[in-house]
Amino acid sequence: MTSRPAFKPLFIYSEQLLNYFFHDEHPxxxxxxxxxxxxxxxxxxxxxxxVVAPRLATDDELMLVHDQDYIKAVKQASLISxxxxxxxxxxxxxxxxxxxxxxxxxxxxxxxxALAVGGTLLGAExxxxxxxxxxxxxxxxxxxxxxxxxxxxxxYNDCAVAIEYVRRKYGxxxxxxxxxxxxxxxxxxxxxxxPEVFTFSIHETGRYLYPGTGHVNEKxxxxxxxxxxNLPVDAFxxxxxxxxxxxxxxxxxxxxxxxxxxxxxxxxxxHFYDPLTHLAGSMAIxxxxxxxxxxxxxxxxGGKWLAVGGGGYDIYRVVPRAWGLLWMxxxxxxxxQGPLPESWLDDVLPLAGGGLPHxxxxxxxxxxxxxxxREIEEKNRLMLNQALSYxxxxxxxx
Amino acid sequence: xxxxxxxxxxxxxxxxDTTIGEAxxxxxxxxxxxxxxxxxxxxxxIISDRDLRDALPSVIQKExxxxxxxxxxxxxxxxxxxxxxxxxxxxxxxALTLYTAKIGCLPVVSQGKLVGIVTxxxxxxxxxxxxxxxxxxxxxxxxxxxxxxRLADVAQIIKGCHVNVSNVYVYPSKKKGKKNLIFRVQxxxxxxxxxxxxxxxxxxxxxxxxxFKHRTAHDRTEEKEQNDDEPSSL
Ligand SMILES: [Zn+2]
Numbered sequence: 202m203t204s205r206p207a208f209k210p211l212f213i214y215s216e217q218l219l220n221y222f223f224h225d226e227h228p229x230x231x232x233x234x235x236x237x238x239x240x241x242x243x244x245x246x247x248x249x250x251x252v253v254a255p256r257l258a259t260d261d262e263l264m265l266v267h268d269q270d271y272i273k274a275v276k277q278a279s280l281i282s283x284x285x286x287x288x289x290x291x292x293x294x295x296x297x298x299x300x301x302x303x304x305x306x307x308x309x310x311x312x313x314x315a316l317a318v319g320g321t322l323l324g325a326e327x328x329x330x331x332x333x334x335x336x337x338x339x340x341x342x343x344x345x346x347x348x349x350x351x352x353x354x355x356x357y358n359d360c361a362v363a364i365e366y367v368r369r370k371y372g373x374x375x376x377x378x379x380x381x382x383x384x385x386x387x388x389x390x391x392x393x394x395x396p397e398v399f400t401f402s403i404h405e406t407g408r409y410l411y412p413g414t415g416h417v418n419e420k421x422x423x424x425x426x427x428x429x430x431n432l433p434v435d436a437f438x439x440x441x442x443x444x445x446x447x448x449x450x451x452x453x454x455x456x457x458x459x460x461x462x463x464x465x466x467x468x469x470x471x472h473f474y475d476p477l478t479h480l481a482g483s484m485a486i487x488x489x490x491x492x493x494x495x496x497x498x499x500x501x502x503g504g505k506w507l508a509v510g511g512g513g514y515d516i517y518r519v520v521p522r523a524w525g526l527l528w529m530x531x532x533x534x535x536x537x538q539g540p541l542p543e544s545w546l547d548d549v550l551p552l553a554g555g556g557l558p559h560x561x562x563x564x565x566x567x568x569x570x571x572x573x574x575r576e577i578e579e580k581n582r583l584m585l586n587q588a589l590s591y592x593x594x595x596x597x598x599x
Numbered sequence: 600x601x602x603x604x605x606x607x608x609x610x611x612x613x614x615x616d617t618t619i620g621e622a623x624x625x626x627x628x629x630x631x632x633x634x635x636x637x638x639x640x641x642x643x644x645i646i647s648d649r650d651l652r653d654a655l656p657s658v659i660q661k662e663x664x665x666x667x668x669x670x671x672x673x674x675x676x677x678x679x680x681x682x683x684x685x686x687x688x689x690x691x692x693x694a695l696t697l698y699t700a701k702i703g704c705l706p707v708v709s710q711g712k713l714v715g716i717v718t719x720x721x722x723x724x725x726x727x728x729x730x731x732x733x734x735x736x737x738x739x740x741x742x743x744x745x746x747x748x749r750l751a752d753v754a755q756i757i758k759g760c761h762v763n764v765s766n767v768y769v770y771p772s773k774k775k776g777k778k779n780l781i782f783r784v785q786x787x788x789x790x791x792x793x794x795x796x797x798x799x800x801x802x803x804x805x806x807x808x809x810x811f812k813h814r815t816a817h818d819r820t821e822e823k824e825q826n827d828d829e830p831s832s833l
């Protein structure tokens with residue numbers, strides 16, 4: 202069914218992107234991007250002419266969604282660069298969510314964060330200017346950042362900046378799809394009033410997990426009512442139920458919204474190995490979700506699909522495989538249950554400090570046994586129906 | 600949170616000689632279920648939509664002229680022993696009173712004057728806000744002994760982790776001699792906090808731990824390769 206893209210998909214990368222780095226003990230580690238790139242190169246899935254270096258986002262571009270005061274604060278915080286004062290408390294930055302345990306100060310923070318945004322913006326430009334239809338920026342997906350505040354490891358919200366750019370400059374209706382295990386709250390609140398941007402997030406329920414939002418009743422406000430869909434699945438949800446919710450949810454959104462472009466966030470922390478969340482997905486969801494999104498883009502947007510990274514805290518066992526699968530799907534490489542390349546395993550094993558899966562997908566017999574899986578599935582089904590009732594009414598009556 | 604922060608200040612009231620018919624009309628028009636009855640500014644009683652319904656003739660007693668009852672004053676049906684609350688009382692007290700007295704609303708009285716009203720749903724709404732999330736945060740549930748100072752102990756540990764607490768509440772455990780502490784902490788990564796709390800001997804109930812350690816033939820490990828080199832102990 203899927204036609205091949207008119208141009209090769211592009212992969213935003215430079216080593217500079219790895220400098221978005223808080224400190225050695227911090228869970229957010231962009232080394233995972235280099236590990237992914239290395240894996241893809243070992244397999245021969247990433248050609249040199251597909252790699253494009255990111256550019257810096259300008260202040261004006263950041264101000265598409267961020268407050269001027271906040272950008273100023275990030276710049277001021279960036280001036281504190283020597284190791285001794287970085288480690289000190291800087292309560293003056295706390296109102297901006299900076300200098301906290303989650304978002305400690307780091308050298309050149311403003312520049313590094315602006316580069317991640319620039320990567321996603323460049324991706325959007327390449328697509329809207331017709332240079333290609335599919336771009337991946339794994340350094341992006343910083344979905345928790347708010348207009349005036351850093352949150353959950355995210356300084357600037359690259360997704361929101363790119364969405365606002367495309368919307369304002371090209372008048373396109375953008376569908377934002379967030380598959381991170383945490384709710385895509387930053388992007389949601391920035392476009393909560395806006396009927397031109399649909400935000401769709403599937404995540405572990407905020408009852409227990411950060412940031413605590415993303416309830417089914419959050420549907421947008423004012424003109425934007427109905428242009429926001431949340432699917433908060435229960436803790437310990439497994440592949441079948443996650444995918445059933447994701448696919449039904451996306452189908453309903455597409456029928457209702459009919460986007461001009463898709464921007465998707467690919468946090469891969471819903472895997473059962475991930476240390477920060479309590480979901481029990483396997484690699485199968487990271488093979489399937491990109492396929493579903495690609496099909497949606499082919500059907501509705503003429504193939505225009507900008508994909509970004511996101512969370513993912515098991516950087517050896519989970520992230521390179523999940524993001525590798527995403528890139529394979531973007532390149533129309535058929536996914537097979539094959540082994541990972543020996544050369545990559547040899548290189549990464551000493552770093553991983555434990556076992557490494559040697560297959561692309563997780564075999565069924567390593568999946569955790571979840572005691573109340575039937576109840577969890579039932580609960581997710583009820584949640585899905587509740588979440589979709591409004592959209593279904595709209596499509597039915599329209 | 601005090602009652603004056605959540606009460607409605609604009610109260611629809613009636614006087615003792617207002618008729619049942621008029622009172623019913625007011626309830627329907629303003630979609631309310633309780634009408635305080637005032638004499639001047641003094642609270643004389645309260646009448647609910649339920650009292651009004653009970654006053655009206657039932658379907659079986661058709662022979663009684665309905666009009667006559669509609670003309671009767673509310674004073675003949677109102678409750679005179681009204682439970683009230685003060686603006687400076689806490690919503691906790693209000694919740695307890697509504698629950699134990701099985702009533703739906705509390706007139707707020709200060710210096711003998713009716714100054715407001717709080718209903719069940721006002722209280723429920725503010726409790727939801729109190730428990731809810733207005734700052735991005737993670738949820739922690741800890742079981743402790745029901746003895747003095749345990750809340751402070753755990754709070755101290757969280758303080759040591761330099762993480763802000765956005766809200767906290769305590770409720771009794773089903774286990775005898777235990778209680779549960781719920782914290783919402785402003786971090787996406789509560790693992791260091793959990794580790795320290797457990798080091799101090801407290802039991803963290805959420806996040807729930809499932810054993811996700813899989814060391815099977817699907818994993819390639821360094822140890823395995825090393826083991827292969829080692830002489831067998833058999
Ligand atoms: Zn996440």
